[in-house]
Amino acid sequence: MNGVTAFPYPVPEYGAEPYWQACNDERLVMQRCTACSKFRWHPAPICPYCQADGFAWEPLSGRGRVHTWTVITHPVHPAAIGKVPYVVVEVELEEQPGLRMLSNLVDADPAAIAFDAPVALGFERHPSGQKLPIFRLA
């Protein structure tokens, strides 16, 4: 336990490498189905809406709204000890109703967070070097 100072880094799933590579370029991309045009998060091999195989990686604006959030105050991981309280947020992205992703809401006073509050994308570098998409109140 001692000596672990960072949350785990993401090991890209087979097929999800472009998602993480784009993050390192500070771009948020998702798979968009070439049959039904729907985005999906997280990466998946087949469209969960129409079951088509085809997709293209397409960029998103990074603008969205707070769907829900939790303020984590109890550290369950050694790296959390110095980080609590921190906010995990589920953001609904503007491109598509119901397109939601999990992330952190950083630099936010928990009391200032509200449902449907607009948020904007940013990136933070994990100690492993991988950049992670995060959000701030817009």
Add this chain to the structure above:
Amino acid sequence: MDSIHDRASIVGIGHTEYSRDSGRSELKLACEAIGAAMADAGLGPADVDGIAKYTMDNNDAVDIARCLGIPQLRFFGEVAYGGGGGPVGTVMLAAMAVATGQAKAVVAFRAMNERSGRGTPRFGQASTAQGARGLQSYLSPYGLFSPAQMVGLAARRHMHLYGTESRHFGAIAVTCRHHANLNPDAMMHGRPMTLDDHQNSRMIADPVRLLDCCLETDGGAAVIVTTPERARDLRQRPVHIAAGGSGAGAWNHRSVVKDVDSPMSESMVIAQRLFRDAGITQDDIDVLFIYDHFAPLVLMAIEDYGFCKRGEGKDFIGDGARLRWPDGDLPLNTSGGNLSEGYMHGMQNTIEAVRQLRGTARCQVQDARYSFVSSGNAVPTSAMILRRDA
């Protein structure tokens, strides 16, 4: 015949003590619990020929058969999402095996050293592996690890949509503690809890408080399932499976954490036919066993199994008085549940549901005829209705 209705019965129940450190192996706990259930049923090793387990259980069916001297196994299977999906799912596996004649008597069990960590890592603590793989690769880098944290996201959304308050979750926690204090075998026996205690307990993942969370426990629990015909010749008053099923909703495939807005939750998938198969309605249920991993999810399960409409859980529960034995009209988790008896992944609720129908519960609901039992929601889950002979 298009359902499991009245084609399988629970004839034996057994469990170890529930503790913070069992002092023995998970295999020993499994064998003690199963052995107790066999003795309760009046069955010997040669009478049992099947074992149904939770996927998360470290014990191997053949190891158990060897230790217990079961000479021939004709059925073995595991229930995924068990975990919390297991306490009914394993019983349903056993029921289907005996109903189809594939086995004569099947054990469903859970045994773990989840609190001491001697065999099973504590669920309330995160792995310290440096890389996160699979689904975790989208969660762990953000410090999203534990079930309580994921429930925090869902609970806050429910509060927003429906005006549910923390005190409604507290009413559930206080109810389970009330029953634990009437059960000397419960881990929280002798430790009363008030709503103020709940409201003053520290935040874990706001809005989830410490006292919204289940215990962590070492122990073992088991039931034995056979056919109704055979059940009537055995030692105990038989308890029949009036209906049962498993379910997952579309959100389970598209969303990582529970989608409170989903029009068809995993519980609703099951509820669509559960009561029809049993030939009863929610009003006929005498005693309720809702999987209580986290109090907010108990409220959502009560709604989604149709005991009230979605969003009306707060009014249905109120201050919780109706859920508390002896005066409540629908007692909940009468031995204390995962929240206050012991966290046997819900198998302790299955056992208590059987006691209620045998008439041997400590908090005995008068003339109880139907028990409702659910596995954990927010993951693919399972539920059943148990009945006794009239």
